[in-house]
Amino acid sequence: MKKKNVAYLILLVGAISMNAQVVKGTQGSNGPVGGGTLGLYVGAGGGAAVNANATTTNLNVGIGTNNPSESLDVNGNIRGNIFKANSITTVGAITSGGSITSNSMIQGNTITSMGKLGIGTTTPLGLLDIKGGPADGQSFTSVLDSYLKSIMLNVGSIRDAQNGTRLLTFFDIPSSNINSKSQVMLRIDDRVNMNRLKISAMVDGYSDLELNNASQQVFFRASNNGTDFSYLEMPKADSHFVIGGEQAWPIAHKLWVKAGTSKFEGDVFADSNIGIGTSVFTDGADTYKLSVKGKIRAEEVRVYTTWADYVFMKDYKLPSLSEVEKYIKENGHLQNVPSAKEVTEKGLQLGDMVKIQQEKIEELTLYLIQQNKEMEALKAEVKALAVQKR
Numbered sequence: 001m002k003k004k005n006v007a008y009l010i011l012l013v014g015a016i017s018m019n020a021q022v023v024k025g026t027q028g029s030n031g032p033v034g035g036g037t038l039g040l041y042v043g044a045g046g047g048a049a050v051n052a053n054a055t056t057t058n059l060n061v062g063i064g065t066n067n068p069s070e071s072l073d074v075n076g077n078i079r080g081n082i083f084k085a086n087s088i089t090t091v092g093a094i095t096s097g098g099s100i101t102s103n104s105m106i107q108g109n110t111i112t113s114m115g116k117l118g119i120g121t122t123t124p125l126g127l128l129d130i131k132g133g134p135a136d137g138q139s140f141t142s143v144l145d146s147y148l149k150s151i152m153l154n155v156g157s158i159r160d161a162q163n164g165t166r167l168l169t170f171f172d173i174p175s176s177n178i179n180s181k182s183q184v185m186l187r188i189d190d191r192v193n194m195n196r197l198k199i200s201a202m203v204d205g206y207s208d209l210e211l212n213n214a215s216q217q218v219f220f221r222a223s224n225n226g227t228d229f230s231y232l233e234m235p236k237a238d239s240h241f242v243i244g245g246e247q248a249w250p251i252a253h254k255l256w257v258k259a260g261t262s263k264f265e266g267d268v269f270a271d272s273n274i275g276i277g278t279s280v281f282t283d284g285a286d287t288y289k290l291s292v293k294g295k296i297r298a299e300e301v302r303v304y305t306t307w308a309d310y311v312f313m314k315d316y317k318l319p320s321l322s323e324v325e326k327y328i329k330e331n332g333h334l335q336n337v338p339s340a341k342e343v344t345e346k347g348l349q350l351g352d353m354v355k356i357q358q359e360k361i362e363e364l365t366l367y368l369i370q371q372n373k374e375m376e377a378l379k380a381e382v383k384a385l386a387v388q389k390r
Contacts, residue, residue, distance in 0.1 A: 133172030136182055146178045147171055147185075159193040167191065181205055190214075202226070283347070305351030311362035318366050334360060 062068030064075030118124030120131025133150045140146040148163055156167030171185040181203045188197040194216040201207040204226060211220040213236075221233040234241065240251040245258030270289075273281040277293035310316055319327075319335070333339050336356055338348060 134174045136175040138174045138176040140176050140178050143178055146173055146176055150174065157191055159189045159191060165189075175203075301350075303351040303354065305355055308355050308359035308362055311359055311366065318363060321367065 060068035060071055060073060062073045062075070065073055116124040116127055116129060118129045118131075121129055123129075130152055133152055138146070138149075140149065144163070148165075150171045150173040151165070151169060152172045153168065153170035154164070154166045155169075158164060158166055167189055169187045169189075171183070171187075173179070173183040173185065175182045179202075183200060183202045185198065185200040187195055189195045194212070194214060195210075196212050196216075198210045198212075199208070206226055207224045209220075209222040210218050213219050217236070219234060219236045219239065221235070222230075223233070224230040240247075240254055240256070242251065242256045242258060244260050247256060247258065273287070273289050273291065275281060275291045275293075278291050281288050281291050311318070324335070327335050331339070336359065338346075338353075
């Protein structure tokens with residue numbers, strides 16, 4: 001019988017030693033009491049009570065430490081499914097050197113699905129509020145060093161295994177020995193470490209938006225120099241800009257206004273050809289800068305061409321009126337003037353036509369001068385005959 005009692009006692013002591021520490025002190029009505037080291041009392045049903053570190057002072061619980069400074073002070077990692085707390089601040093569970101890993105849920109007055117999370121701040125304004133990066137006046141070893149030490153957000157798959165940067169990265173870069181002015185930058189890269197979007201700005205300086213293709217080449221840029229100079233740039237040769245609607249690929253034109261009107265209040269310079277109502281710019285062997293299919297109305301047109309003053313040169317051979325008459329009978333039009341058939345089929349060159357008309361006007365002037373001389377001579381003869389008859 002004694003042997004059985006001894007065996008039962010051994011089993012009881014082993015069970016207690018596996019689940020609790022031995023209590024130093026005495027058992028009171030509300031649990032173990034007494035000074036000295038931390039104790040644990042296991043009562044009926046497996047419940048436990050925590051002995052105070054000191055009789056009247058430190059009532060905190062320490063795991064891995066016998067000098068706890070908080071209600072629960074853990075020197076080590078905590079693992080669990082749900083963590084509940086009234087608040088988490090910079091002096092609490094989340095610090096600049098801490099982290100929350102695995103599929104964990106954080107619930108509390110300041111960190112819940114309906115609350116706000118502050119990292120580096122105890123007064124978060126948004127659902128997620130992260131304190132700023134390094135202060136101005138830093139010293140870095142390189143541009144890359146300034147970037148890596150100024151990362152505020154680093155989200156997604158790792159794109160650069162060498163430095164650990166991820167697909168979405170936000171930088172809050174302070175002024176430093178690398179750059180005298182602070183900058184901000186947001187980057188989105190793909191999984192093969194090609195930058196696809198970059199937004200950056202500098203204090204008292206530029207602001208820039210870049211979109212890149214799969215080879216990390218800029219295909220769209222909007223930039224400002226910090227004052228009044230701004231520009232949009234689409235540097236790729238196969239770039240197209242459609243306004244006022246959508247256009248299925250392939251897009252035929254570089255600039256396409258689908259609806260509405262376009263107004264230019266400044267000067268417009270075109271180094272290529274312009275077509276209004278037509279895309280044809282050639283006529284025979286000639287290429288025209290402006291081609292219009294339709295009527296043109298203008299208050300004035302100025303044409304620069306050669307002129308017909310050669311008619312008045314001494315070596316100009318003025319055809320006789322009989323020669324002009326013969327040519328008209330044979331060809332149905334004046335010499336050097338295009339026929340109706342030619343104008344209908346080929347059109348006419350306005351400058352050349354005006355010059356030809358001027359040529360004929362000057363020839364007519366010479367004919368009138370000749371006729372006037374002949375008339376004056378006849379008048380003189382008639383006058384002489386009249387004097388003789390008297």
